[in-house]
Amino acid sequence: MTILARAIEVSRRYGGVQALDRVSLDIRAGELVGLLGPNGAGKSTLINLFAGLRRPTSGTVELLGGSPHDPVMRRGIGVTPQDTGMPETLRVGEIVDFVSAHFPDRADKGELLERFGLSDLIRRQVGGLSGGQKRRLAVALAFVGNPRLVFLDEPTTGLDVEARRTLWEGIRSFHEGGGTVLLTSHYLEEIEALAQRVVVVGSGRVLADDTVRAVRDIVGVRRVSLAAANLPELPGVLGEEREDGRIHLVTTDPDRLVVELVRSGAPFSGLEIRPTTLEEAFLALTAKESANV
Numbered sequence: 579m580t581i582l583a584r585a586i587e588v589s590r591r592y593g594g595v596q597a598l599d600r601v602s603l604d605i606r607a608g609e610l611v612g613l614l615g616p617n618g619a620g621k622s623t624l625i626n627l628f629a630g631l632r633r634p635t636s637g638t639v640e641l642l643g644g645s646p647h648d649p650v651m652r653r654g655i656g657v658t659p660q661d662t663g664m665p666e667t668l669r670v671g672e673i674v675d676f677v678s679a680h681f682p683d684r685a686d687k688g689e690l691l692e693r694f695g696l697s698d699l700i701r702r703q704v705g706g707l708s709g710g711q712k713r714r715l716a717v718a719l720a721f722v723g724n725p726r727l728v729f730l731d732e733p734t735t736g737l738d739v740e741a742r743r744t745l746w747e748g749i750r751s752f753h754e755g756g757g758t759v760l761l762t763s764h765y766l767e768e769i770e771a772l773a774q775r776v777v778v779v780g781s782g783r784v785l786a787d788d789t790v791r792a793v794r795d796i797v798g799v800r801r802v803s804l805a806a807a808n809l810p811e812l813p814g815v816l817g818e819e820r821e822d823g824r825i826h827l828v829t830t831d832p833d834r835l836v837v838e839l840v841r842s843g844a845p846f847s848g849l850e851i852r853p854t855t856l857e858e859a860f861l862a863l864t865a866k867e868s869a870n871v
């Protein structure tokens with residue numbers, strides 16, 4: 579299948595901060611890929627590298643078979659960054675005309691505005707739009723040049739439920755028409771609603787790259803913490819960490835683990851069970867993976 583965007587062993591540093599650490603990733607034609615990760619994981623940096631807005635410190639980034647810095651390649655993509663500034667006095671219709679003038683192939687304006695629930699706002703000045711309406715416009719602008727590939731950085735942040743659904747519909751219809759999308763989100767629900775494939779990043783690395791279902795199963799893990807000198811072998815432990823006299827166990831089945839723990843008769847105190855954060859879950863799993871190598 580055609581690869582539309584590719585990162586090969588890509589690292590990016592900002593001074594002392596390692597934003598990306600040897601990331602390799604292919605985005606294939608027709609995919610809708612969700613990039614999921616906590617704040618500062620490196621998601622925006624990766625999108626900016628693909629979109630040619632930044633250069634990697636090392637490694638290679640390819641876009642549509644060429645360089646992300648080639649204007650010809652960049653005309654084949656659409657991007658909505660996390661923050662967008664638009665001239666306040668221009669009307670919605672004028673902004674769409676202005677942006678689409680940069681592209682040789684243009685989406686039908688009426689259809690585009692309809693798709694993103696903006697038809698009634700065509701004559702409204704941007705300065706008079708609500709935050710949610712502005713965001714929908716910013717996302718719609720990624721599609722004006724009939725792109726092959728679209729990058730959306732947190733497209734629905736700050737939107738209410740209805741606006742979020744309208745936007746999801748717009749993204750879905752582009753994808754159903756054969757378009758390829760890479761979108762970032764902090765929200766698992768958003769990725770679940772839209773994507774088939776999810777790439778989880780944390781601390782600049784790819785922690786998981788799989789189907790949404792597989793990743794959901796992984797992030798369904800719980801953290802069982804307790805104080806104990808020693809523990810017997812317990813079932814379903816995916817990761818184990820010791821910290822300040824406490825033991826943290828990562829498991830998909832905390833009930834069974836606790837039953838077995840009690841059955842074993844091993845002394846323990848201060849039992850706590852809580853959901854792991856995404857980052858913790860994946861760090862625990864990767865720690866276990868590297869320990870097994």
Ligand SMILES: Nc1ncnc2c1ncn2[C@@H]1O[C@H](COP(=O)(O)OP(=O)(O)OP(=O)(O)O)[C@@H](O)[C@H]1O
Nearest residue numbers: 592595596597615616617618619620621622623624
């Ligand atoms: N221009 C910059 N100068 C210095 N550090 C930067 C710059 N851009 C990003 N960083 C740092 O690089 C790391 C990755 O940032 P990035 O914005 O890519 O993460 P993110 O996953 O998109 O985060 P968020 O979800 O908060 O948007 C962070 O530690 C961030 O502070």
